Amino acid sequence: MVFIFLSSILVLFLTVPLIKLFLSVGFLNIFKTIQDKEVYESIFLTLKSAFYAVVFVCITGIPLAYLIARHDFWGKSLFEAILDIPVMVPHTAAGIALLIAFSNGYFNFIDTTTGIVSAMMFLSAPFLINGAKEGFKKVDIRYEHVARTLGANKFRVFFSIALPNARNDILNGALMMWSRGLGEFGAVVIVAYHPMVAPVLIYDRFNSFGLKYSAPVAAAMILVSVFIFLAIRFVNNRIK
DSSP: OHHHHHHHHHHHHHHHHHHHHHHHHOHHHHHHHHTSHHHHHHHHHHHHHHHHHHHHHHHHHHHHHHHHHHOOOTTHHHHHHHHHHHHHSOHHHHHHHHHHHHSSTTOOOTTSHHHHHHHHHHHHHHHHHHHHHHHHHHSOHHHHHHHHHTTOOHHHHIIIIIHHHTHHHHHHHHHHHHHHHHTOOHHHHHHOSSSOOHHHHHHHHHHHHOHHHHHHHHHHHHHHHHHHHHHHHHHHHHHO
16 A cells, blocks of 8 residues: 555656646647647657657667677776766757767758757667667577577577567667657757757747647647557557
8 A cells, every 4th residue: 555655646746747738738729739830840850850860779779789788898888888878968968069069061960850860869879779788688698599500690690589589678668769859859959949849849839929839739749649659559569
């Protein structure tokens, strides 16, 4: 009973603000807001940018996670700590760092979709990398050794043994990264105020028009994100 009581405090803290937001805005108003061109374009840009960030880190970060999980080397702990730094730094500081790195030369990411993707990726990539790493650690390495003795090369072992068995952890990490990217504001607003992603649009409308005009956008973004998140979870559970 004590545990239930303590758990209920946290559950209420996490759910009551969302419930009150939806009730105060009203679902009819939310659907009207989604039909606003500026709103649905910003939501689509947010979803698309977060997805691109996840795809890029899947291609580059999953191999990195496998190397970390399967090999020991000097300075490994320090290397892993460095990979986790983006999670700890203030997001505005990350935006400033990206701005300095890519504000001139051939890689001008300022006020571009590429800049938005970069900001999301910089701050959320550790979620996918760490999820994949833990997934690979759970795969018994003896299965890979047996496959190698049967003539499979390293790439086939990776794609047929390691990757399928670590799939759930990788998917969870990808969902965490995608979710984190959707909510990214501090770095994005510095790197690319325009075109506006949903968090920046919410901030802009709140500053310009107040809570009445920003709350429906916030509710619409949350509703769309939750719907997609639950759909992916449902499909993954059916595949298991």
